[in-house]
Amino acid sequence: MSHISPVLWQFLVNWFKNFAVFPPEASTIAPYADALYFALVGVTITGLVLVFAMVTFFSIRYRKDRHPEAVQIEGSTVLEATWTLIPLGIFLVFFVWGALLYFRIYNAPPNAMNVYVVGKQWMWKVEHPGGQHEINALHIPAGIPIQVTLISQDVFHSFSIPAFRVKREAIPGRYTTVFFQATRPGKYHLFCTQYCGTDHSGMVGWVYVMAPDDYRAWAAGNTSGASLAQNGERLFAVMGCNACHTGTSQARGPNLFGLYNSRVRMTDGSTMVANEAYLREKILNPSLHVPAGFVPIMPNYQGQISESGLIDLVEYIKSLDSNYRLHQMMNKSVLDSAQPEPIGSANQGAGAAPVPGVQKP
Amino acid sequence: MSTIISLPDQATARLPRKSFLNEEYGIKSWLLTGDHKRIAILYLVSITFFFVIGGALAGLIRMELLTPPSDLMATDTYNKVFSMHGIIMIFLFLVPSVPATIGNFLIPLMVGARDLAFPKINLLSWYLYMAGGLIIFAAMVLGGVDSGWTFTTPLSTHYLNTHVTTAAIGIFLAGFSSIFTGLNFIVTVHRMRCPGMTWFRLPLFVWSHYATSIIMILGTPVLAITLVLVALERTLDIGVFDPSKGGDPLLFQHLFWFYSHPAVYIMILPGMAVISEVISTFSRKRVFGYTAVAFSSVAIAVFGFLVWEHHMFIMGVSQYSALVFSLLTMLVAVPSAIKIFNWTMTLYRGSITFETPMLYAFGFMGLFTIGGLTGVFLATLGMDVHLTETYFIVAHFHFVMVGGMLMAYLAGIHFWWPKMTGRMYPEAISKVSAIVTFIGFIVTFFPQFLLGYLGMPRRYASYPADFQVLNVFSTAGATILGIGYLLPMLYLPWSLVYGAIAGDNPWQATGLEWQIQSPPLTVNFVEIPVMDHEAYDYEWLANKTVHEVQTVG
Amino acid sequence: MDSHSVATAPGELVGGVDPHSHPSFLRHHFESVGQQREAASFGMWIFLLTEVMFFGGMFCAYLIFRNWYHPAFVAGSNTLDITLGTTNTAVLIGSSFTMAMAVYSAEMRRRSQLILFLTLTIVLGFAFLGIKAVEYHQKFVDHHIPGPNFSIQEFVHPSNPHAIPLSPDMAQKTQIYFSLYFAMTGMHALHMIIGISLLFFMVWRASQNAYTEGHIMPVENFGLYWHFVDIVWIFLFPLLYLISRYR
Structure with missing residues (x-):
């Protein structure tokens, strides 16, 4: 090595120390995703080796020098069937496997802690239910299922945390959600992966996974004083919503108590579930679907409330639901009692509680 | 049945x-020519021009990505560079590459016709292509476009002040060029086959191009109307794709990918067409499972239309529709596997x-196998969530498009x-x-699979330092790749003057195009041929050669 | 597709019958007039297929938004003038008739009749565009053209006693309706304009006897195009004007 310049040598050493080839596994999803990935890599290598071996063998065995006379063969139905059905079977296995994982990633357990993320050119604005606000950073506790509700203020963005193996598009005008449960405290990349204009590559941040105790300390130290629901309550009064949504039976607007997650009958006979998307839609486009028994007299708030304000209002309406409050309290108690090894909460949503890195499907 | 064919002595060959x-x-x-062969040459020259531009832009991209910060160029310059790279390479190179050059040259020859059905429309489609190409070129010279080649709304409609509309008009025109090419091919294959040329005597090259043409005529108009709506949204603010007016940006995604997914089959099917011919000729053997290969092309064209939503799995589409599209995407992977195995068995x-x-064909088989199988990763719903919009996607489609096509x-x-030229390279x-x-190619794009799994997002001008090593590999590979592409651009023109005279059938191939002089006459065939044998019938060729020797002797 | 046979005038040989006669319009790369005709006709049908896909994108958008914003679409279509719309439908169907007659005249090799019917088709085409222009102008006066000057006044406080007033948020969605209305009828009108330009060219060619000596294929193919444009309108008219009329 003596003839390599020391500067170059140092450079190479530094370089290879910084040489990541595989992302950290930091969520309960990650081991499942990696298992699927390696299975797919296995199939790819098998297929490639098969083709490569056959091509190489035939090229050597049947090259012109050794095999000057080609033997004409029409084909073989048996072979055609074989290489139609076997790949098809393999692909179908992956279809089922992938679908299971997909449903796991995009369907949060009901007790998940909700965090709102608003994407805008070119930053991520995070709003915790307790009223903590962050930009390009997301602090979450390990061992607690977290549902991120995403929306974009302008163009398409995409919320990607490679270490968790999850990603979800933030779309203007509608909520999307993604679920994960972090397992290992640490600092992980947060990317915007959907091209969103000039500073797309600057729309990056960090996800800080903290032990529950640290998280509680962080949350207490960073609160803006009012939770999202409290902000929403104030906004509710300022906008004059309570003039109609009085909660009484003679009210001109529907009763909002216990509305969240209930099934609402519409004037056209259909029913809708009053989830976050429903609540947001009702504030902006009240007459799009009108609940049975009401007339579309609600004023239009399009353009008058920011996405953050909408989130506050949605959280406020959600807080009027006793079940939801119960979940929040349970979350808090789980958070309070959480041990380094996640327990309890993981069991309900994510199926069998995965001890990270041990169990694989 | 066995055949032995010795190559003709090229020393005695003369240019006609x-x-x-x-x-x-x-x-x-x-x-002003109507001759499909001359139009093919016009296309060859013009797509090479655009390939050089697109390739230079790719070089700039790789140079920028050598280091983590965006230091070679500003981020918006980088955005313009990758957008123009995508637009030029896809709409001006990959879509017309094989069909408009080799296909244009060969389809009439292969079906035994004197020309395509509509020579003037064929010329018109070259002019449309050039008009589209020059407009896109103008958009680049005048300041560029930074919408990406996907024109995602509402970014492209309300948040950019670059030449998006200009580029859209260019793509619109280039799109009509490919519609007319497809229309010409379909009519030619249906109506212009020579006597005895039944559907199952057509070379597989023609089958693949037929399948491609179906996609061209059914998919491209949808892209055209989508781009019209984008242009109207930009200029008149009509609101169809604008969520603040009640429009739906996802509708744009649906319409765009309804074309742009089948479009990748426009890009790869003609490549498969070439491979079938090459593998058969150089193993002196009829393509194994002719019918299976022929129908797998058509199956790709048909299923290709039913999978577009797999570009939107993470975009909040219904989870059950995602299931359906994932399943259909799995199905479209099967015909490609059938083709690979049939070529191997050939x-x-x-x-x-x-x-x-x-x-090159061996290279295609290896790289396309990787490209195709990594497509299965992306069709697998749960895996797609992690891999989509990262360098894994970039690597996957470059394996198929560059490694394959x-x-x-x-x-x-x-x-x-x-x-084409009468001379050997x-x-x-x-x-x-x-x-x-x-x-x-391998050095350039293989590291990108690893980068993708690490989570490096595509279209990033700057990236975290831990991704650098793999990016340096990739850039180093791109340099080698550049040399690999430069060489043919030098020796092929050289061979026009100094290359050995080829003779009519230097490879002793069986297609009708090889039974006439090289380069062919303007009328292709002095007498319209009568097809009295199957495609890839090397025995017929051997007999014919013997017969010719006898008559000459 | 190939339902017509070439009409033969007495005492004349028609291309395709006698292999030794090559009519001047037979292109060198076709073997026979029959092959040339079949190819051209088939090509035209394929082209119309691409046109179906072209309009299909907008029809798809229309169906989705209509489903979402049904009241807005109902209110929007009620502002259209059904009398003008119906007149235009009649005009267009009339023009299809004259076009069909033009094809017939070409087959019968009657030059002056062909020119007459082609000219009539042009006149009817212009009549359609004229009426369309009146309708567009009306929309302009009413501020119903999407964009910054769009007004929802008419939908929130309708002047029509039958109309159901919309809430402001739903009234905003009528802009989507009018965007699609202008995009679809505008694309249709563009096809009409292209068609009329071609008709002028064909009248000139017909006067040179280009289509009345057996070479009717251009007239026939243009007829297909013109009928297609007509059929697009036959779909646009009910979707934009007729569905959910108040009465």
């Missing part, structure tokens, strides 16, 4: 006195030689170069360039 190249002279005879008990086109294109250009250096291309 009269051919489509010297029938008429002057720039006007080229620009080698079995053949008599294989390793000329340059064959090397560009390899096939170069295979085809080398294979039919003697037929230099064999030794072209073999070197095939191998250099292959190595360069």
Whole structure:
């Protein structure tokens, strides 16, 4: 090595120390995703080796020098069937496997802690239910299922945390959600992966996974004083919503108590579930679907409330639901009692509680 | 059945006195020609021009990504560079590459016709292509476009002040060029086949192009109307894709990918067309499972229309519709597997030689297998969530488009170069360039799979430092790849003057195009041929050769 | 597709019958007039297929938004003038008739009749565009053209006693309706304009006897195009004007 310049040598050493080839596994999803990935890599290598071996063998065995006379063969139905059905079977296995994982990633357990993320050119604005606000950073506790509700203020963005193996598009005008449960405290990349204009590559941040105790300390130290629901309550009064949504039976607007997650009958006979998307839609486009028994007299708030304000209002309406409050309290108690090894909460949503890195499907 | 064919002695070959190249002279005879062969040459020159531009832009991208910060150029410059790279490479190179050059040249020859059904429309489609190309070129010179080639709304409609509308008009025109090419092919294959040329005697090249044409005529109009709506949204603010007015940006995604997913089959099917011909010729054997290969092309074209939503799995579409589209995407992977296995089995008990086109074809098979199987990763719902919009996607489609299609294109250009020009390319250096291309390609794009799994997002001008090593590999590979592509651009023109005279059928191939002089006459066939044998019938060819020797002797 | 046979005038041989006679319009790369005709006709049908896909994108958008914003679409279509719309439908169907007659005249090799019917088709085409222009102008006066000057006044406080007033948020969605209305009828009108330009060219060619000596294919193919444009309108008219009329 003596003839390599020391500067170059140092450079190479530094370089290879910084040489990541595989992302950290930091969520309960990650081991499942990696298992699927390696299975797919296995199939790819098998297929490639098969083709490569056959091509190489035939090229050597049947090259012109050794095999000057080609033997004409029409084909073989048996072979055609074989290489139609076997790949098809393999692909179908992956279809089922992938679908299971997909449903796991995009369907949060009901007790998940909700965090709102608003994407805008070119930053991520995070709003915790307790009223903590962050930009390009997301602090979450390990061992607690977290549902991120995403929306974009302008163009398409995409919320990607490679270490968790999850990603979800933030779309203007509608909520999307993604679920994960972090397992290992640490600092992980947060990317915007959907091209969103000039500073797309600057729309990056960090996800800080903290032990529950640290998280509680962080949350207490960073609160803006009012939770999202409290902000929403104030906004509710300022906008004059309570003039109609009085909660009484003679009210001109529907009763909002216990509305969240209930099934609402519409004037056209259909029913809708009053989830976050429903609540947001009702504030902006009240007459799009009108609940049975009401007339579309609600004023239009399009353009008058920011996405953050909408989130506050949605959280406020959600807080009027006793079940939801119960979940929040349970979350808090789980958070309070959480041990380094996640327990309890993981069991309900994510199926069998995965001890990270041990169990694989 | 066994066949033995010895290649003809090229020393005795002579250039024909009269051919489509010297029938008429002057720039006007080229620009107003109706001859499909001359139009093919016009296309060849123009797509090479755009390929060089697109390739140079790719070089800039790789140079920028050598270091983590965006230091070579500003981020918006980088955005323009990758957008123009995508637009030029897809709409001006990959879509017309094989069909408009090699396909245009060969389809009438292969079906035994004197020309395509509508020569004037064929010329019109070249002019549309050039108009579209020059408008896109103008958009680039005047300041560029930074919407990405996907024109995602509402970014492209309300948040950019670059030449998006100009580029959309260019793509619109280039799109109509490809519609007319497809229309011409379909009518030619249906109505212009020579006597005895039944559907199942058509070379597989024609089958693949037929499938491609179906996608061109059914998919491209949808892209056209989508771009019209984008342009209207930008200029008149009509609101169809604008969520603040009640429009739906996801509708744009649906309409755009309804074309743009089938479009990847427009790009790869003609490549498969070339490979079928090359593998058969150089293993001196009929393609194994002719019917299966033919129908798998059509199956790809049909299923290709039913999978577009797999570009939107993470975009909040219904989870159950995602299930359906994932399943259908799995189905579209099967015909590609069928093709690969059939080509491999074509080698079995053949008599294989390793000329340059064959090397490119082997490269195609390897790289396309990787490209195709990594497509299964992305069709798998849960895996797609992690991999989509990262460098994994970039690597995947470059394996298919560059590793697959560009390899096939170069295979085809080398294979039919003697037929087009009457002269051979230099064999030794072209073999070197095939191998250099292959190595360069692997070094460039394989690290990108790893980068993708690490989570490096695509279209990033700057990236975290821990991704640098793999990016340096990739850039190093791109340099090698660049040399691999530069070599043919040098030796092929050289061979026009100094190349050995090829003779009519230097490869002893069976297609009708090889039974006439090279380069062909303007009328292609003095007498319309009568097809009295199956496709890839090497026995017929051997008998014919013997017969000719006897009659001459 | 190939339902017509070439009409033969007495005492004349028609291309395709006698292999030794090559009519001047037979292109060198076709073997026979029959092949040339079949190819051209088939090509035209394929082209119309691409046109179906072209309009299909907008029809798809229309169906989705209509489903979402049904009241807005109902209110929007009620502002259209059904009398003008119906007149235009009649005009267009009339023009299809004259076009069909033009094809017939070409088959019968009657030059002056062909020119007459082609000219009539042009006149009817212009009549359609004229009426369309009146309708567009009306929309302009009413501020119903999407964009910054769009007004929802008419939908929130309708002047029509039958109309159901919309809430402001739903009234905003009528802009989507009018965007699609202008995009679809505008694309249709563009096809009409292209068609009329071609008709002028064909009248000139017909006067040179280009189509009345057996070479009717251009007239026939243009007829297909013109009927297609007509059929697009036959779909646009009910979707934009007729569905959910108040009465």
